[in-house]
Amino acid sequence: MRSMRLGLALAAVGSVLLAACGGGNNAGGGATNEADVTGTIRAANWGGNPTENSLVKKYEADFMAKYPKIKVTQEEIPDHFEDKIKTEMSANNEPDAMYVSTALMNFAAPNGRLLDLNPLMSKWGVSADEFIPTLMTPWQLSGKQYALPKDFGDLVLFYNKSMFTAAGLQAPTSWDDIRSAAKTLTKGSVKGLSLPADAARFDAFLFGYGGQVLSSDKTKAVFNDSKAQDALTFYSSFQLQDKSSDLPDKLGATWPGDAFGKQKAAMVIEGGWLIPYMHDTYPSVSYGSIKLPKFPVKESSLLFTNGWGCSAKTKNQDACMLFVKYMTGKVVQQQVLQSGFALPSRKDLGTDPAITANPDVKNLFDSATFATAWTFGPHESKINDAQNNAIQSVLLGKSDVKSALDKAVQEANSALSGG
Amino acid sequence: MAVSVAPKAPAATAKVNRRSKGGGMAIAQRRAGLLFVTPYILFFLLLQLAAFAFAIWVSFHHYDLLALDNPFVGLRNYTRLTVNEDFLIALRNTTEYAVVVVILQTAFALLLAVLLNSKIKGRNFFRTTWYTPSVASSVVISMIFLYVYHPTGLLNSILGLVGIHTTEAYLQSTTWALPAIMFLNVWTTAPTFMLMFLAALQDIPKEIYEASSVDGASAARKLFSITIPLLRPIIFLVVSLGIIGAFQIFDQAFIMTKGGPLKATLTVALLIYDNLFVDTGAVGVACAEAIVLGIIIFALTLISRRVIDTKIEY
Numbered sequence: 037m038r039s040m041r042l043g044l045a046l047a048a049v050g051s052v053l054l055a056a057c058g059g060g061n062n063a064g065g066g067a068t069n070e071a072d073v074t075g076t077i078r079a080a081n082w083g084g085n086p087t088e089n090s091l092v093k094k095y096e097a098d099f100m101a102k103y104p105k106i107k108v109t110q111e112e113i114p115d116h117f118e119d120k121i122k123t124e125m126s127a128n129n130e131p132d133a134m135y136v137s138t139a140l141m142n143f144a145a146p147n148g149r150l151l152d153l154n155p156l157m158s159k160w161g162v163s164a165d166e167f168i169p170t171l172m173t174p175w176q177l178s179g180k181q182y183a184l185p186k187d188f189g190d191l192v193l194f195y196n197k198s199m200f201t202a203a204g205l206q207a208p209t210s211w212d213d214i215r216s217a218a219k220t221l222t223k224g225s226v227k228g229l230s231l232p233a234d235a236a237r238f239d240a241f242l243f244g245y246g247g248q249v250l251s252s253d254k255t256k257a258v259f260n261d262s263k264a265q266d267a268l269t270f271y272s273s274f275q276l277q278d279k280s281s282d283l284p285d286k287l288g289a290t291w292p293g294d295a296f297g298k299q300k301a302a303m304v305i306e307g308g309w310l311i312p313y314m315h316d317t318y319p320s321v322s323y324g325s326i327k328l329p330k331f332p333v334k335e336s337s338l339l340f341t342n343g344w345g346c347s348a349k350t351k352n353q354d355a356c357m358l359f360v361k362y363m364t365g366k367v368v369q370q371q372v373l374q375s376g377f378a379l380p381s382r383k384d385l386g387t388d389p390a391i392t393a394n395p396d397v398k399n400l401f402d403s404a405t406f407a408t409a410w411t412f413g414p415h416e417s418k419i420n421d422a423q424n425n426a427i428q429s430v431l432l433g434k435s436d437v438k439s440a441l442d443k444a445v446q447e448a449n450s451a452l453s454g455g
Numbered sequence: 456m457a458v459s460v461a462p463k464a465p466a467a468t469a470k471v472n473r474r475s476k477g478g479g480m481a482i483a484q485r486r487a488g489l490l491f492v493t494p495y496i497l498f499f500l501l502l503q504l505a506a507f508a509f510a511i512w513v514s515f516h517h518y519d520l521l522a523l524d525n526p527f528v529g530l531r532n533y534t535r536l537t538v539n540e541d542f543l544i545a546l547r548n549t550t551e552y553a554v555v556v557v558i559l560q561t562a563f564a565l566l567l568a569v570l571l572n573s574k575i576k577g578r579n580f581f582r583t584t585w586y587t588p589s590v591a592s593s594v595v596i597s598m599i600f601l602y603v604y605h606p607t608g609l610l611n612s613i614l615g616l617v618g619i620h621t622t623e624a625y626l627q628s629t630t631w632a633l634p635a636i637m638f639l640n641v642w643t644t645a646p647t648f649m650l651m652f653l654a655a656l657q658d659i660p661k662e663i664y665e666a667s668s669v670d671g672a673s674a675a676r677k678l679f680s681i682t683i684p685l686l687r688p689i690i691f692l693v694v695s696l697g698i699i700g701a702f703q704i705f706d707q708a709f710i711m712t713k714g715g716p717l718k719a720t721l722t723v724a725l726l727i728y729d730n731l732f733v734d735t736g737a738v739g740v741a742c743a744e745a746i747v748l749g750i751i752i753f754a755l756t757l758i759s760r761r762v763i764d765t766k767i768e769y
Contacts (some may be wrong), residue, residue, distance in 0.1 A: 119732040126520040147521035225622070285627045288607045417733050429717055432629065447540075451734075 075352030078131035083112035136183035136345035138411035151346040156357035183343030187378035189307035218280035229281040230301035235423035244331025257448035260441035337407035418451035514742035532743035553701035568652030
């Protein structure tokens with residue numbers, strides 16, 4: 037039984053003690069010319085996807101070709117990205133530049149572990165106006181800018197064109213259409229839809245029904261009011277009432293996109309990442325997309341964004357900022373867009389032919405106008421766990437909507453109050 | 456019994472040596488001895504004892520991995536555990552898991568050992584194949600079992616062959632997820648303990664069996680009246696190692712279910728990990744949980760010693 041030894045957990049804590057001293061202060065450097073900036077920076081990226089990882093490697097090589105005096109070492113973290121960075125931060129051994137997810141932002145920024153980029157942005161000629169405003173706010177805290185958005189993704193509805201055609205159905209335009217199409221397309225082991233027990237999908241419904249996850253001052257969880265109950269009742273009705281949806285793992289898939297590719301689900305609510313995935317893994321499946329139809333209260337979608345930021349302890353602030361500038365700049369983002377991984381966070385790429393010529397990409401890009409950034413502050417992992425458990429217990433038939441949400445709100449509130 | 460006798464013998468010889476031979480030789484030997492154990496002692500002091508002491512210290516503080524100030528909170532981390540729903544769920548799951556796994560794997564290991572100890576055909580073949588699961592890394596085994604338990608995986612395919620058609624997703628079911636991990640663990644761990652039993656079985660003097668045969672004892676009678684009583688020390692070893700391992704269950708649950716669905720496979724070690732890394736502010740709580748877990752394992756080992764490892768006389 038090679039289970040985790042008690043000692044291992046303790047040794048992890050012990051490393052905090054061992055690495056007591058650390059990080060010197062910023063040796064700002066007098067360089068005022070980009071070409072004069074020197075230094076070596078460690079740059080950590082989440083490398084869960086081999087294709088994305090090799091793209092990052094290429095961009096970093098391009099960067100070093102452009103700035104020969106700056107050396108970048110790529111540190112790929114395949115899984116548990118935030119856990120790894122967190123441990124490195126506590127040991128004062130974090131990389132200089134890193135992906136900043138909203139989760140990372142939420143624990144690192146309040147503890148002063150990320151570098152405020154504002155002064156460096158003006159020094160090196162980066163303007164906040166270059167980026168889509170809703171994508172800048174997740175990285176802001178008390179007037180400071182802790183990262184720049186490198187790209188974003190949001191949710192639309194993808195549908196299997198051949199299955200729709202075979203059943204004589206048109207592309208849906210409303211939730212009523214989706215519901216009846218899901219019923220029509222459910223046959224045997226194939227479901228019309230696959231909605232997972234995941235707050236990262238459900239919250240689009242929640243916001244569309246006028247609900248909120250947190251109160252406006254973000255001190256209380258409120259996702260158990262009547263609007264939230266209606267949203268979850270609707271979300272679960274596909275599976276529980278119509279039997280036209282099922283969890284991806286019940287369909288023999290690892291995630292909804294997998295079920296969609298295997299043609300076990302005719303519709304899924306996913307983001308731009310589905311496009312290269314389908315291209316690489318299930319190239320023969322023909323599909324289309326629509327923006328999520330208007331919910332009873334408003335149009336809604338969720339916005340997921342990642343940024344590049346710097347450690348507050350980096351000794352090469354200028355080099356790090358130039359790196360962030362490059363990785364969020366037009367050259368890189370245009371390539372990201374063409375690779376199909378994510379949408380550009382820059383305004384100047386909104387009219388790029390890669391967006392305007394591809395209806396699926398255009399749907400995704402346009403959804404950003406009404407999408408809400410999916411981030412809930414320092415306690416979001418607990419809040420999302422609570423939400424996920426509520427959704428799961430409803431979908432597994434273990435609990436009714438109201439008591440599941442009440443219990444989840446109670447859990448989230450105890451996390452928010454520091455319990 | 457090789458295991459229990461081994462540590463005593465060298466100590467006894469050392470004592471004799473020191474007394475019989477005088478002066479320089481003994482000191483040189485002692486130095487050499489110290490030199491040999493130093494790497495381990497350093498490793499132990501630094502990475503185990505220091506970390507352990509630090510964990511105790513942390514458990515009395517509100518400790519945030521990234522904060523600079525970590526105030527002393529006395530016993531609060533411990534007292535809050537009694538009302539911490541996640542901890543109670545984890546403790547219940549872990550206990551349930553440990554009880555089932557320890558009983559099954561001990562019984563299963565003994566059974567396999569007795570079978571191998573009898574003169575069956577192809578003994579070496581069985582010995583090798585049965586031991587294989589214990590050689591592979593638990594991570595690899597867990598990955599393989601993800602496919603075994605998959606709705607269209609091996610298990611359901613086999614069930615299909617015998618006429619039971621199901622697409623049950625075992626690891627996504629609150630009923631089956633924990634038993635699925637239990638089964639996997641019994642399967643991987645039992646062979647290791649089988650080897651221990653086998654070694655012990657071969658130490659039991661043949662004469663006792665012969666004498667009992669003369670008295671007309673049946674095979675079952677021999678098992679329960681001779682084999683099992685004489686195996687007591689090794690049963691204690693297997694049970695206590697089993698308890699220690701089972702209460703620390705982490706990797707299988709971490710890889711296969713992440714504690715889900717609905718906390719059905721949330722174990723104490725998994726909760727410690729979550730508190731440590733996912734929730735940065737709860738390092739103190741994680742350490743308190745780790746120490747409570749340590750105390751539980753320690754206590755259970757002592758109890759099992761009391762119950763099992765009693766002297767027997769013939």
